[in-house]
Amino acid sequence: MSPPASIDTLGVLRRLWPEVWRYRWRVGVALALLVAGKLAAIGVPIVLKHLVDALDITPRPLLIPLALLLAYGAFRLGMALFQELRQVVFARVLARTSRNITLRAFEHLHRLSLRFHLDRRTGGVARDIERGMTATSDLLDWTIYTILPTLLEVSLVCGILISRFDWGFAAITLATLVAYIGFTFSITEWRMRYYRAAKTADTEANECAVDSLLNYETVKYFGNEAHEQARYDAALVRYEEATVKSMKTLAVLNVGQATIVALGLTLLLWRSAQGVIAGNMTIGDFVLVNAFLLQLAAPLNYLGMVYREVKQGLINIERLFELLAEGREVDDAPAAVPLAMREGEIRFEHVEFGYQSERTILHDIDLCIPAGHTVAVVGTTGAGKSTLARLLFRFYDVSGGRITIDGQDIREVTQASLRAAIGIVPQDTVLFNDTIYYNIAYGRPTASRDEVIAAARAAHIHDFIESLPHGYDSNVGERGLKLSGGEKQRVAIARTLLKQPSILIFDEATSALDTRTEKTIQHELAEIARGRSTLVIAHRLSTIVHADQIIVIEHGRIVERGSHQQLLTDGGRYAQLWQLQQRGGRDAAVAADETVQA
Structure with a gap:
């Protein structure tokens, strides 16, 4: 799956915003709590500065500023309290938004054509949805309540440093921040290729494992456990190599970030120490600058991690958006109306169809299933019999001609109403x-x-x-x-x-039954089909001798049609198939008798 041309954080947030806006009051309360928490965090160093200055005298218990001590404790408590309250208020928004997006993707997958699902591996699609669900909530939390608050805190700190001291402190802080962000962005962009490769390899490994386990019996039939293990291990090796490279580049990023923060801290402490020596700053001011720097260091480190996670989350969520952007090959027409079932007459009018444009499967299929009648379609394997059922269900659209039910083109009615009217017993249940x-x-x-x-x-x-x-x-x-x-x-x-459908399709409906049960079920199916328009796709001709009409298809074309007796009298292709199956049945019976006698 190729990545989209460009997916950016703001673009993703714009797509997520309508979901978030449904809970605007929660978002507003959470933002208010966030701002309150950040103000409390800024208040802690300020109170600490005044406390230190107040204590920078001959200790006298009566002069200990109890109010400052209480304020310090209150601000420290407020930081944690507002943070937890914000998480409680916003938790529902994160969970519900993630749920809605994932549900939309799940619904969309069910609306996509059969061709899409035949071309994709179930394990890979499931993993993409799983990652996208996690990335949706994480992305909202990181951007709205981590990146923005950190920038707010940095702005407040810089403002305080400029107002209380001079622009030099703010300049060093901003320079450190810009260098940190620039380094983080450039290195993260460089290492994303390794993270993307690791996730791709992880998806491939998951697809391989799911595919193998779903086909457990086939693996056992052919004794290919070692082959499956080797195939799975090959995918795991690619994942291992990509993961190791990702971890190595992560170490480079972490060391660089730590170096930039350490240099910034050293410069600011040197500047504040000079101020204390010169008498321009108090010990409390020195503590204030140091506390601000230490307080900013943690968000800066966290901001770097968050940026990495946001970029990695975007890689995960872009796959989910790719699924949502996948076009529907078969969709309801803008003016589609529910199917109006009256008598149930079905017509294939000069139908042409091919799964690939360069290879046509059905050629000029023209047949009618009158209301309440049973029409059987027979032919050799690959003749296009089951394709008729798929077209009637509108899993695909015809490339020529049309299919109607009671005169209504099935492309002009809603798919839900069409499929509600049809029941099928497939060959592969x-x-x-x-x-x-x-x-x-x-x-x-x-x-x-x-x-x-x-x-x-x-x-x-x-x-x-x-x-x-x-x-x-x-x-x-x-x-x-x-x-x-x-x-x-x-x-x-x-x-x-x-289901009690108005139209029935039996696609080799009794192929897996023994002869005795088949005869019983055939009688029951005949009773069920009475009064319903029924399409029977059969290989065993003995199961459709009582059909009102039998259609013989060869290489996607109708070569014969008529009742069982008429077709036998004509001595054409149907008669040949009948003779072959009758002879095969007699040979099987003789072989069974010989086995019993032996």
Whole structure:
């Protein structure tokens, strides 16, 4: 992922400000507490100066300025109290802003096209969101309540030094500050390349680990644990090298900053010592200058660290903003309206489509699924059958022609209403790492428990679920790996039944079921499809013999259409496929009989 041309702190803050402004009263109170804390911090050295001057006489207990002692303690307490109160007041702003930005990114990812998600690694995207969430709150806290207060404190100190003494003290302080900031900025910019490389390598390592663990079974099938470890270690080596370089350059930065601060402190103390010797300054003045310098030294060091963190945070948050800026390949039209479902007639009108512009998958597809009818699409692997389902769901937009439902072009209706009207049982069923109940209820989260159980009964999986130790509360594991292929497919069928869609798509819906269960489910699916417009994508021709119409696709083109009996009579491509599958079924049966006899 290439970084944006330029992302600066002010630009990021401008994008975050609308979120922060929602809590303007909290921001205002926090700023007031911040100013109060800084004034208390400035008051401490001033009170200390007067206290020292008052004590620079023959000690007499009755003359000890108790008021100054109490004021000193009050200012010290005020510094800590106002700081903590500010954090308490502003904590909600930081947490809520970070939450809103992250939620927006999560929502945006769900709005992006399927193509985007197929091109990205889940682990990398998840890590970018995680880092961006942390960086959002940190960036606000550092800039608004660390950098600005430090500059305020420096300004107040310089003003006091000029008003009480002469411009020389302020000049040394400002020169030290300018040299410190200039050095910090230049060195930090130089070392950012190493930090960026470290984060990129960290993301790559995370992508590699997640990818490998998600494909745990495949790794085991081929015994490639050593290969996966080597691949992961290669990413970790890149991360290690980038991290070491980042730490080395950090040492250079820290030593340089310490040198500049030490020189500034030495010059100011020398100047104040001269003033005391010359009689122009009191011991209290010397203590005041020393206290101011020590008080500024800590923020200066902290300011350097904060600048580094801000720059590093910008690198993290820029990835989150890149995700937010990712264009939607498929978006609702400005005048999109909800789909008005009437009868449910579906038409593919001279549809052309290709996943890449240079390679067309579907050529002049023209078919109609009348309301309440079942149309099956068959063909060899790669013919473009499943692409029809993706286009109907509008995961992609057609490059030619159009798709309509009850005469409405699906590009002119809202995607939410379109997908709410369609239910699908996919060939590759992936479940959430949650309970069986959750995965079935996902079809309609507002459904009652009785409705969920009824859907499970209709999918002939209720008895199996009840046989489990935890019943419907049994966890299915990552991507449903604790269930067999047939069990997962029946959960998917139950989930779709619960959705109660007006249009159904069965994409090899029974491919993972045994013959007996398949026949039972097929009968149930036929009952479910009654009165609904249904698109069946099938490889096993025996599952679609009762379809109202069968479409045969070869190389993205419709080569035949008709009923099962008509196509067999025509003796074309469908008849050839039927014969091949029938012969394959007989051979399998013979082989099974021979195995039993043996």
